[in-house]
Amino acid sequence: LSIFFGIANFTLVIPLLNVLFGTTDTHTAVAPAVLPAFSFSIDYIKGTFNFYFAQMLAEHGKQGTLAFVCGLIIVSVFLSNVFRYLGGRLLARVRARVVRNVRGSLFGRITELELGYFSNERKGDLISRLTNDVQEVEISVVNTLTAVFKEPLNIVGIFVLLFSMSARLTLFSLVLLPISGGIIASVSKRLRRHATISQTTLGAMLSVIEETLGGMRVVKAFNARPYVVEKFEYQNDLYARTTQTIDNTRDLASPFSEFAGVTVVAGLLYYGGSLVLGGQAELSASAFITYIILFSQILTPAKNLSGAFSNIQRGLVAGGRVLGIIDTKSTIQ
Structure with a gap:
């Protein structure tokens, strides 16, 4: 999950640049009319984002869309770091247990x-x-x-x-x-x-x-x-x-x-x-x-x-x- 949100941070650069340079037609042209059905695919993620992006652009204009994209970047970075921290805790736990078992087995074997x-x-x-x-x-x-x-x-x-x-x-x-x-x-x-x-x-x-x-x-x-x-x-x-x-x-x-x-x-x-x-x-x-x-x-x-x-x-x-x-x-x- 940390990897997923970490990659998502950079993909959000595309809509951010489009809003800044006034080329938002790229997203609105491919935006679906209805929210796509859930599936584990890149097309679903793109379709869902383009759907909400087009809605935000129509209702709040470029200024509101810019705030929307910036908010998504903040949330994505936050989740990426949360899962990175949890992964680090898991890694530390595995390392401590493996080393404890190796040291205990080695010392026990020496005494035998x-x-x-x-x-x-x-x-x-x-x-x-x-x-x-x-x-x-x-x-x-x-x-x-x-x-x-x-x-x-x-x-x-x-x-x-x-x-x-x-x-x-x-x-x-x-x-x-x-x-x-x-x-x-x-x-x-x-x-x-x-x-x-x-x-x-x-x-x-x-x-x-x-x-x-x-x-x-x-x-x-x-x-x-x-x-x-x-x-x-x-x-x-x-x-x-x-x-x-x-x-x-x-x-x-x-x-x-x-x-x-x-x-x-x-x-x-x-x-x-x-x-x-x-x-x-x-x-x-x-x-x-x-x-x-x-x-x-x-x-x-x-x-x-x-x-x-x-x-x-x-x-x-x-x-x-x-x-x-x-x-x-x-x-x-």
Whole structure:
């Protein structure tokens, strides 16, 4: 519903521009004589709006119609934000429950394993999985829900409306999408590889810390401080370099998506503008402006989607490390 009212906010720009520029004949000419029968379709929404728009124009003139359209925009924005808030509350609830269950299952499984398991595994790595990896899973849950539910529905909803406005322009805009998708997929694959190294290195670094603190008397007795410091610095430098590589690669996805989107918008402006100027377009000037505004709104969810897929890669690696313990079979039955 938040997506529906969010898209409706921009479609109301067409009648607003028509009222301001004195081209309201577009709505009155297609307005039905009676209120259309209810149905889940764009035609029903358009017919209902044109019906009330024509009535308002006939009874209250352009000034009253302008107030009517502005009031609809306010109501639509209000409802969009209300449902967005409710969606955020639902997302927070799902995230909290998932992370609670994962952390509880992981800790419970660790306490069930036999003592021999802890002789083969580093304590620091186990602590890293119980804390850092679970936190990465929490972040990944949010990104996954965003990538799977919210943003795709937003993009699909906008594209459906764009197709209903102009199929020719919308098909023209889809040329660069496969190229963008291929590059983003390549970035995601590289991120997952570096995320595996990062999480493993963090576990090894925590193991060095735990072993050093637990055996400080031995370190002091054998004057092993240089060896311990060198071992820690190696893991610390490796983790820092890997993290920097991950950040650099992840930050590349979002700007590229925005650049590709702006490139398509510029192409649409030139191609669609040429059609409008040549009188060959099926859109009026106000509808074309609204079309461009609507298409530009795809940039935000597309950028969020590419960023979410990039951030999910670390969560997938962390989730694999967590499940590696949960799925461990006890050798003692």
